[in-house]
Amino acid sequence: MPEITIDGRRVTVREQTSVAAAILQAGVSSFRRSVTGEPRAALCGMGICYECRVTIDGEPHALSCQTLCVDGMVVETT
């Protein structure tokens, strides 16, 4: 089972878990801050709304709902 790091915390997830599901599962409710500073989280779950953007392995604005967890992945929310 893949082990990933979310905001410095290590979590183990089942195979075929999306990063968005892993973030919610880890109890993190804010994926990103909106342009006025509101906490936001995944909405559409299918890569349309861009609310689930996080930094994955250093790449900003990655769509967490469209990305599957891979062992060693580092995820940062804001």
Next chain:
Amino acid sequence: MKIVIVGAGPAGLAAARSAAEGVARSGADVTLIDGNHSTGGQIWRGGGAPEIETGVATLLNTRVASPDLLTFDKLILATGARELFLPFPGWTLPGVFGAGGLQALVKEGLDVRNKRVVVAGTGPLLLAVAHYLKTHGADIRLIAEQAPWSKLIRFGAALPSRKWLEALRLWNPCFSPSTWVTEAQGTTHVKSVSAGGKKIPCDYLAIGYGLVPNTELPQLMKVDPCALDEYQRTSNPAIFCAGEVTGIGGVDLSIVEGSIAGYAAAGDVEKARAFFVQRDRWKRFGTALAEAFALRPELAQLARPDTFVCRCEDVTYQELVAKASWREAKIHSRCGMGPCQGRVCGPAVEFLFGWKPDSVRPPLFPTPSGSFSMIGNEPQ
């Protein structure tokens, strides 16, 4: 001959199957492109999609931001649909998801055991989602369907028996017609919602007001996915459209349209014609769907002056209400100009203010600048 299919949901998969069968003798090649990491589209996300035929090349994790890099003899656009979201106070809170959105997250690993969930919006998807979440351990507190019983009964009477059995299997006593969510409460996460004059504590709200066809790519290619000939062909004889992009009609219609488009693109018109009767039947289902689940005008009154309508650029209702058009709203407020490119707020402002969508321009998705350097340098 090269047949390219964009979208690997029910319509795209059916198109790939029939195109591969149709061209098997001629040795043509069929390529299926999808932005997701797996085939199946949204309905078969996380499993259930039919196997890909041999002879079909699949290109996953690939979004078509512009048709410039597509080379084809025949192109089938099966870009599907997205959920319709309508703004109401609290809809931007974490814990508020699309109805299909929450289901997608559960399919991909979110554990909803003992979570209190309110499912709301409109359409047959609500019962299906509630059933799915319940079987995964969720505590469904309410299913708020905005349509009234009278319309639902009329819709039910027109359903084929197979759909009736499905509805019975999915039935949930929390189902409440003529009910809609007027507000979600919470500070950093949803804590409760107001619906039907009651406040209902919950951990998640799953809300969707039906589906919106993803017409951006056909629009960019200057074809109308609603103006097709009997073979699903657009005004450009090389381009076909199939599935929800042509209008919302459900999975059965999508499969039939995909089959017709695939055979027709491969030149096997006789096999395509064999599906015409089925298509007529499922089109009637689509019409009944639109009538039964038409949105009530009260839903356009939920947003308050300070409610965000555009979530990408945080544009409020009061910034938009006095504007004359989508164009004017964009120029003055940046509404619809964020990363989702108006895919969420566009259909919402059409319902709220009657604004028609503006023109579509490439790239259709936020695209890394490096991708542009490939244009003109693509491998042959």
